[in-house]
Amino acid sequence: MEEQVFILKNPESFNLIHIFECGQCFRWNVEEDNSYTGVIKYGVLNVKKDGENYIFNGILDRNIEGVVKEYFDLDTNYTHLKEKLSSIDDYMKESIKFGYGIRILNQDLWECIISFIISANNNIPRIKKIIERLSSNYGNEIQFNGKKYYTFPTPESLSKASVEDLRKLGLGFRDKRVFKTTKMILEKQIDLDCLKKSNNTSKIEEELLKLDGVGEKVANCIMLFSLKRYDTFPVDVWVRRVINDLYIHEPVEEKVSKVKIKKLAEEKFSNFQGLAQQYLFYWRRDA
DNA sequence: ACCCAGGGTCGTC
DNA sequence: GACGACCCTGGG
Secondary structure (H helix, E strand, C coil): CEEEEEEECCCCCCCHHHHHHCCCCCCEEECCCCCEEEEECCEEEEEEEECCEEEEEEEECCCHHHHHHHHCCCCCCHHHHHHHHHCCCHHHHHHHHHCCCCCCCCCCHHHHHHHHHHCCCCCHHHHHHHHHHHHHHHCCEEEECCEEEECCCCHHHHCCCCHHHHHHCCCHHHHHHHHHHHHHHHCCCCCHHHHHHCCCHHHHHHHHCCCCCCCHHHHHHHHHHHCCCCCCCCCCHHHHHHHHHHHHCCCCHHHCCHHHHHHHHHHHHHHHHHHHHHHHHHHHHHC
């Protein structure tokens, strides 16, 4: 663990608010100077806008430049992708105009699995609090800028928590799901390293669905936010809402089947439906 | 005080 | 496929 600095010069399609407030991550918080601090697998990181540049500094157990490039998806050309998506229709154009600086983060697979199991029928403030409690109780402490931060617990560490322990930390009915899934991963009933290497989206989804608490929506979020599977389309209440309002026009929103939405996304946005989903979600929720 | 919704999933029919 | 239950919290 050592303190390191990296300066990213004039990146394209890069906006801290869009990246951290678009609903993909739960452990980044805004500071008084409008920079953001977050705990990731490799340590604690702070990002601050400085003119056209971004200053990253943090305490990490590996090279900061490599971590930032990987985590912030810097090898992907978003300008190009946004042009492609914008040409589909005016709604996409509008949503991209609103969330022009979104980047799909490349988060840790294990952390993403547990985080999105917790997200089920839950709201973002509470999801964040629960994850913080899991980390401060079962993660490792890191000192940074005079404050204490806690890494997300490893499967080994989280397996020390009983169902009752989890209930006390506020997980509610998700306690059993997190407990069981932790056990399954620890015992390698599902091999996460194997999933990371796979290039078959539907195979990965099939495996993830075996985990307790992971349904279609959560599996899609996991694939999009930690496995770079842009060819997936998580359908939640907001996405159902925006897709129905824009393209389907069913008076009773709940009646629109998930199958119909997924089919529409597939036809309209094909391989980049995950990115389209994120622009549409953020636009509908925050605009 | 009461109701509702929140990045859904699971068990049951 | 459709339906209800489910912990908990903040807001109307």
